Amino acid sequence: MQAAALLLLVLRAITSIEAAEDDVNPDDNEEDFAALCALAALANLQTTVPSIDTSGLGAYDNLQQLKLTLSSKEWKNLFNKASDTNAPPKQPPEEFQTDPTWQKQWPIWAAAAEALDGDGKEAAVLAEAGLENAPDELRTMARQALIPISAQAEPLRERLSEVQRQNKDTTTATVAKALNKAGYGQDKATGAEYDSADAFNGGVGGNTQTACKAGGDRAKATTVAATIVCLCHKKTGGRDGANACGRLIIHQSDAGANIASAAPDFGDIMATCIAQPPKPLTARYLDNAVANIVSKLRFKTPNAYLGKFKSTGCTGSNNEGLCVEYTALTAATLQKFYDILWVKEVSNVAESLKRAEKEVAESTLLSTWLKASENEGNSVAQKLIQ
Structure with missing residues (x-):
C-alpha cells in the first residue's frame, strides 16, 4: 500500500499547483478535516482483531x-x-x-x-x-x-x-495502544485524550508556526490530533482564520497564541467528526485513510503542506496558512512521510491486520x-x- 500511496503522491506533486494564492477562507480545509476525522475516530476504539482457528x-x-x-x-x-x-x-x-x-x-x-x-x-x-x-x-x-x-x-x-x-x-490491546499513540501521542489502550504536551512532540513550542511542522529534526505536529489543531483551530484577533474546517464547527474558545490551550477548541472541532470505523477494524480502512491524507498534500518547494497554505508558514493567520508543514518533503523524499509518528503507527497496524487476516x-x-x-x-x- 505504501508504494501505491507514494505513486499517488508523485502524480500529485507533478500535476498540482504549488501554492494557494488567496487567503484561508471558511471551508477551505473541510475535506482535509474529513480525511483526518477518519483517523481521529480510531482513538480509544474497542475493536476486535481476527482470531485464528486453533x-x-x-x-x-x-x-x-x-x-x-x-x-x-x-x-x-x-x-x-x-x-x-x-x-x-x-x-x-x-x-x-x-x-x-x-x-x-x-x-x-x-x-x-x-x-x-x-x-x-x-x-x-x-x-x-x-x-x-x-x-x-x-x-x-x-x-x-x-x-x-x-x-x-x-x-x-x-x-x-x-x-x-x-x-x-496482534491483539485488541496492542492495536488500541498503537492507534492512541497515532491519535494523541499517548501509549495506552484506553482513556486517551487531547493534551498538547503529548499531541505535539516535545510540547507546542513558542508559536503556531513552530508547532505546526512535521518531518525533519524539529517535527512537532506528529499526531493526528496535533494535525487537526493546526488545520482547524481558532484564535482571536488579527487575521486569524476561522471555520477553515467547516462552518458547522462552533468555536467556543480560542487556541491561544501558540495553540497551547487548544484542548477546549479541539473538543469543539471534534464535535463535528462523525466518522465510524468498521468493527472489526480492517487493514483496508486504515490504508484508505492514510492514502486519502496523502492525496491531499500540497507542494511548494521545498516543502509539502496539508491544509491551506499561502505564504510564510503555518502561522494560523488567514493570510499565511492554517496547515502543517512537512519540512523538506518532495517527490524525491516521499518515503519520509511514512516516518512521521502517526503515519508509521497507523501503517504498522494495517500491516499487522493484513498478516492476521492471512x-x-x-x-x-x-x-x-x-x-x-x-x-x-x-x-x-x-x-x-x-
Whole structure:
C-alpha cells in the first residue's frame, strides 16, 4: 500500500499547483478535516482483531491420544509419572536423548500420556474410534494404520503452531495502544485524550508556526490530533482564520497564541467528526485513510503542506496558512512521510491486520485438514473390518 500511496503522491506533486494564492477562507480545509476525522475516530476504539482457528491443534492431540491408547504396555511405561514431579518425564530415555526425532516428538507424546491420565480416559478414546471391544489384533492393526496418518498431520500441526505464535502479537490491546499513540501521542489502550504536551512532540513550542511542522529534526505536529489543531483551530484577533474546517464547527474558545490551550477548541472541532470505523477494524480502512491524507498534500518547494497554505508558514493567520508543514518533503523524499509518528503507527497496524487476516485464512484451512486427519484416524477400525 505504501508504494501505491507514494505513486499517488508523485502524480500529485507533478500535476498540482504549488501554492494557494488567496487567503484561508471558511471551508477551505473541510475535506482535509474529513480525511483526518477518519483517523481521529480510531482513538480509544474497542475493536476486535481476527482470531485464528486453533481447533486443529486439539484434533491432532486427539489423534496422538488414540495412537498412544493403542500402543503396547512397554511403550506406555516410558511415560509413567516421575515421583518428584507427578508428571511424565520431560526428557526421553537417556539412550535416545541425542536422537532428533525423539527430542522433537517427546513433548507431544508426553502431553498425550498426561491427557490420558485418569479413570475412563482411554476407554472414551477407544469408544470414539469404535475400538472399545476390539480384539488385540485389530487394535494393533489400527495403530499401524494411524502411523502414516499421524506423519502426514505432523507438518500441518507444526505450521499451525507457528501461525499461532505469530498471531499473538496482534491483539485488541496492542492495536488500541498503537492507534492512541497515532491519535494523541499517548501509549495506552484506553482513556486517551487531547493534551498538547503529548499531541505535539516535545510540547507546542513558542508559536503556531513552530508547532505546526512535521518531518525533519524539529517535527512537532506528529499526531493526528496535533494535525487537526493546526488545520482547524481558532484564535482571536488579527487575521486569524476561522471555520477553515467547516462552518458547522462552533468555536467556543480560542487556541491561544501558540495553540497551547487548544484542548477546549479541539473538543469543539471534534464535535463535528462523525466518522465510524468498521468493527472489526480492517487493514483496508486504515490504508484508505492514510492514502486519502496523502492525496491531499500540497507542494511548494521545498516543502509539502496539508491544509491551506499561502505564504510564510503555518502561522494560523488567514493570510499565511492554517496547515502543517512537512519540512523538506518532495517527490524525491516521499518515503519520509511514512516516518512521521502517526503515519508509521497507523501503517504498522494495517500491516499487522493484513498478516492476521492471512493467518486466519491459513489457520482455518490447516485446522480443517487436521480435523479430517482426526476423523480418518477414528474411522480406521471400520475400514479394517470391511
